[in-house]
Amino acid sequence: xxxxxxxxxxxxxxxxxxxxxxxxxxxxxxxxxxxxxxxxxxxxxxxxxxxxxxxxxxxxxxxxxxxxxxxxxxxxxxxxxxxxxxxxxxxxxxxxxxxxxxxxxxxxxxxxxxxxxxxxxxxxxxxxxx
Ligand SMILES: CC(C)(COP(=O)(O)OP(=O)(O)OC[C@H]1O[C@@H](n2cnc3c(N)ncnc32)[C@H](O)[C@@H]1OP(=O)(O)O)[C@@H](O)C(=O)NCCC(=O)NCCS
Numbered sequence: 001x002x003x004x005x006x007x008x009x010x011x012x013x014x015x016x017x018x019x020x021x022x023x024x025x026x027x028x029x030x031x032x033x034x035x036x037x038x039x040x041x042x043x044x045x046x047x048x049x050x051x052x053x054x055x056x057x058x059x060x061x062x063x064x065x066x067x068x069x070x071x072x073x074x075x076x077x078x079x080x081x082x083x084x085x086x087x088x089x090x091x092x093x094x095x096x097x098x099x100x101x102x103x104x105x106x107x108x109x110x111x112x113x114x115x116x117x118x119x120x121x122x123x124x125x126x127x128x129x130x
Pocket of ligand 1: 055058083085086088117121
């Protein structure tokens with residue numbers, strides 16, 4: 001499988017229901033919970049891409065463009081956008097969908113950097129040198 005195919009095949013899509021237990025006093029989704037879900041999707045994407053053990057080392061700016069109201073569905077999509085030696089960057093986008101209308105829009109996006117580690121928790125190359 002070539003590099004582009006690996007990126008395509010590891011694209012990771014997760015749907016969630018925005019139940020009241022994950023909303024705040026504005027009746028919209030709590031930002032910290034969105035970030036937790038994004039980090040998890042980034043982790044799944046990295047792991048499915050490289051089949052290595054990853055930890056999150058940083059996240060770049062996360063843009064909350066639209067509120068995510070209660071009683072909606074969200075889809076999180078993770079895609080590898082950059083591969084370094086031991087690190088890679090995953091872009092995660094969050095779309096909000098109305099349950100009873102054909103309305104879907106992007107609400108949140110951000111990039112997460114993860115590092116592949118060995119059994120001693122030290123960085124390891126994602127792919128061996130050519
Ligand atoms: C991840 C960790 C092992 C990296 O160790 P380190 O000594 O900083 O590693 P290095 O300096 O050799 O850098 C390793 C890679 O990470 C990248 N990196 C390190 N810190 C980074 C940061 N803050 N942002 C982006 N990339 C970073 C380096 O650029 C390098 O990339 P490359 O190999 O692709 O060139 C260490 O920082 C760590 O254990 N952090 C805690 C991780 C954690 O607990 N996460 C939360 C739970 S998952």
